[in-house]
Amino acid sequence: MTPYALAAALFTLGLGGMVLLPNLVRKLLAMNVMQVAVIVFFIALATKDGGRVPILEPGETEAIAADFMNPLPHTLMLTAIVVSVATTGLALGLLIRIWRQYGSLDERILLSRLRGSGDDATRHGAGDDATRHGAGEPPR
């Protein structure tokens, strides 16, 4: 029960953070909290009373299903963790791009700049300049 409640609490916190926090970096962190909720949930599903870690001792050949934790959720979450690292990196890349274009990561400021004054968004213009140049060269 307790791990499920923890997963529910983390999921609620993460969802609330994603919807309510104005700063995009905080939204990203809230999304990571939601991912942790899913991971906790899956790992809780994998446990068995009296089960041990799903790794055999050297020389052990026979295994009975009731003696071991379920390896399948562990496998799924292992890849999920690494995928979440990679997608977080991708999201950070997007945030840098947004910062460069609009000079802010605050949702309210971004929305006002997207709606109205186009001149505000392009005043600094660094992002526009950069797109005209080729991307083929390595950084130094």
Next chain:
Amino acid sequence: MKARLRAAAAALILGGLFVGLLAGVRDLPPIGDPSSPASTHVSPRFIEEARRETGALNMVTAVLADYRGYDTLGETAVIFAAGLGAFVILAASIGGPRRETPGPGLSHRVDSLLLDTAARVLAPFLLLFAVYVLVHGHVSPGGGFQGGVLFGLGLVTLRLVWGPPRPDRAASRFGPGVRASFLLASAGLLAYIAIGIAAMAFGGAFLDYGVLPLGQDPAHVRELATLGVEAAVFVAVSGTVAVLFETIAVGVAETGRPLPNEDPAPVEAREEG
């Protein structure tokens, strides 16, 4: 007043969601129940047959790289795509115009004897431990993903201390640039696919390692092929971690708009809270 109303509504909705989730939890099987649906369909087969069929003591590795090899190939492709995406999003800045005074980002050498010495001592063990985690994936917790992330972070550590690779400084030769990191990541993904196709070439299904001509005992053959797959994942993941770091570090530090903490002007661009 409007903001307070909004906060109250949000609290109400989120509280309702939490209570709803808890109510849903009551219908789930109790934690630790060996006869729960999650533990009764395919997983007993994985537990009881993994040793005989795949030769791996670590059932998680057996499931990851053998039984669910297709899924893992997809995950590796997702990770590679994330690295590629970050690069494409920020590529305009790499090789684009540089700021006259580069910001205090992650992209420059830190001239500190302390950090330099610590990195020299730490780095070999960090990278070696990553390889250990990879090759011990069959008998202990570990494998390609974990080892790959460790190796990638080892590269990032070196890169943080030593700055970007430069031909005139021998000490920086361990830090790959964006291009080398990309080659690593692509090579890993392609090696994974190549192992799958090799199985087809010897008459099996895609990623059906048992038919590969690596020995007589099918379990042993599968063990070797699984290690190959894990190594491919290791290379792909460590390359992707390095790509992500390189693109983000360079994107932040060297081009475009200054960061908030170094920008004296415009006031309206400042973050609130």
